[in-house]
Amino acid sequence: MPSILVVDDELSMREFLKILLDKEGFTTETAASGTEALKTIATDNYDLIISDIRMPDLDGLTLLEHIKNNDINTPVVLITAYASPEDAVLAMKNGAYDYITKPFKVEDFLKIVTSALGSISETSIDDKASSFEGIIGGSREMLKIYDLIARIAPTHANVLIHGESGTGKELVAKAIHNRSKAAHNAFVPITCSAIPESLIESELFGHAKGAFTGAIAPKTGLFELADNGSAFLDEIGELTPLIQTKLLRVLQEREFKRVGGSETIKVNVRIISATNKNLEEEVMAGRFREDLFYRLAVVPIRVPPLRERRSDVPLLVDYFLKKYSALFDKEVHELSAYAMEVLMNYDFPGNVRELENIIERGVALESSNIILPESLTLSMHRKGENLKTIDRDNQAPSFSDEIFDVGLEQYVADIEKNALKQALKETNNSKMKAADLLKMSFRSFRYKVKKYNLD
Ligand SMILES: Nc1ncnc2c1ncn2[C@@H]1O[C@H](COP(=O)(O)OP(=O)(O)OP(=O)(O)O)[C@@H](O)[C@H]1O
Numbered sequence: 103m104p105s106i107l108v109v110d111d112e113l114s115m116r117e118f119l120k121i122l123l124d125k126e127g128f129t130t131e132t133a134a135s136g137t138e139a140l141k142t143i144a145t146d147n148y149d150l151i152i153s154d155i156r157m158p159d160l161d162g163l164t165l166l167e168h169i170k171n172n173d174i175n176t177p178v179v180l181i182t183a184y185a186s187p188e189d190a191v192l193a194m195k196n197g198a199y200d201y202i203t204k205p206f207k208v209e210d211f212l213k214i215v216t217s218a219l220g221s222i223s224e225t226s227i228d229d230k231a232s233s234f235e236g237i238i239g240g241s242r243e244m245l246k247i248y249d250l251i252a253r254i255a256p257t258h259a260n261v262l263i264h265g266e267s268g269t270g271k272e273l274v275a276k277a278i279h280n281r282s283k284a285a286h287n288a289f290v291p292i293t294c295s296a297i298p299e300s301l302i303e304s305e306l307f308g309h310a311k312g313a314f315t316g317a318i319a320p321k322t323g324l325f326e327l328a329d330n331g332s333a334f335l336d337e338i339g340e341l342t343p344l345i346q347t348k349l350l351r352v353l354q355e356r357e358f359k360r361v362g363g364s365e366t367i368k369v370n371v372r373i374i375s376a377t378n379k380n381l382e383e384e385v386m387a388g389r390f391r392e393d394l395f396y397r398l399a400v401v402p403i404r405v406p407p408l409r410e411r412r413s414d415v416p417l418l419v420d421y422f423l424k425k426y427s428a429l430f431d432k433e434v435h436e437l438s439a440y441a442m443e444v445l446m447n448y449d450f451p452g453n454v455r456e457l458e459n460i461i462e463r464g465v466a467l468e469s470s471n472i473i474l475p476e477s478l479t480l481s482m483h484r485k486g487e488n489l490k491t492i493d494r495d496n497q498a499p500s501f502s503d504e505i506f507d508v509g510l511e512q513y514v515a516d517i518e519k520n521a522l523k524q525a526l527k528e529t530n531n532s533k534m535k536a537a538d539l540l541k542m543s544f545r546s547f548r549y550k551v552k553k554y555n556l557d
């Protein structure tokens with residue numbers, strides 16, 4: 103049964119609405135203020151939020167704003183005691199599903215509730231189903247990840263994200279931060295493998311002036327920068343044993359000293375780490391400290407490779423087509439069916455990053471509105487057998503013997519002429535549309551029409 107949160111500062115109104123909604127079979131909870139509602143929303147999911155607009159501490163419009171800013175898809179219905187049209191306009195403008203003016207008829211109220219709840223199955227869940235915090239994907243695998251993120255983000259538990267290169271681990275890390283209570287504090291990333299061992303300690307913990315040769319000024323480390331926020335330790339599997347030990351100590355004691363410093367610094371940092379190694383294997387092989395592993399992987403999240411969730415490919419293609427069309431100021435909005443088939447059968451060793459690069463190049467190279475297979479640059483690893491059916495050579499039409507009588511040039515010219523004629527017929531002689539149909543520029547179409555005397 104759908105769950106509904108009722109927010110109103112007036113007790114009688116809260117009780118009235120709760121009785122009304124419970125009677126309809128909904129699970130109803132109440133909050134006595136906007137602030138209380140914010141707290142509840144951070145931990146619990148609702149299918150609908152109904153809120154009074156006029157409330158003393160944090161009003162309904164501010165609550166709505168918060169919900170929208172945090173990408174929460176729950177529809178919001180606002181109630182106001184005064185038939186004040188400005189409030190109603192503001193509510194709708196700021197993304198409220200609807201509003202209702204007190205006093206209202208019970209049936210009108212229930213009608214709005216039902217329709218708002220209906221809107222979830224049509225839009226919000228669909229929205230949710232194909233993206234989450236900038237992560238695109240509607241496969242069952244991704245939905246599970248979205249759900250996990252939503253549940254663990256507010257808990258402050260350390261998270262270890264693992265998955266092949268290019269699967270979106272960094273996006274997942276950011277989503278966790280954005281959904282956490284520390285969302286408005288810093289998210290500080292560091293790529294462990296990119297920093298030599300001699301420097302990583304001072305990157306993580308900072309150093310005092312004169313701590314070592316070259317330390318001409320004091321430095322604030324990652325842990326201080328990320329205080330009250332999240333530190334993202336990328337490629338954590340590359341940490342050397344020495345640094346692993348030092349990191350473990352900080353995680354245990356929640357305090358440390360800068361390199362060469364004397365002051366003990368206390369911090370409150372959530373660690374989100376990522377790796378494309380199998381850290382459990384690294385632990386077994388004695389290359390990664392087991393105690394550190396368990397501290398980091400309080401919640402493990404595996405991001406599956408793209409080939410294990412092929413249903414995400416069309417969604418991602420669409421998303422990247424829009425992105426790069428806008429960026430390159432082009433209008434490439436589609437892949438030809440054949441090009442899409444090639445991608446659906448491709449293994450994507452470089453995962454989403456590779457798909458993004460393929461589409462970026464495709465949009466850059468393509469001169470028509472549609473990406474053809476020729477504009478796809480794939481690396482070697484194709485999924486063999488299926489591709490045979492779409493091999494261009496095998497697909498070539500068979501020619502009649504006429505080609506040997508008239509010669510290639512004449513034969514091709516005849517085909518071209520017939521194609522132009524047919525396109526003109528299909529478009530009621532609109533040259534513009536016919537050119538489009540043949541994916542040609544208007545100029546070359548007009549040129550060929552002249553050449554073949556089709557005017
Ligand atoms: N689900 C997704 N939706 C949209 N973009 C994605 C998705 N997954 C990955 N990307 C994009 O692909 C690129 C690679 O993603 P990201 O950096 O998060 O991967 P990664 O798993 O951290 O890879 P690596 O292990 O190589 O660091 C980025 O440009 C990212 O925006």
Ligand SMILES: [Mg+2]
Binds near residue numbers: 271376
């Ligand atoms: Mg990464």
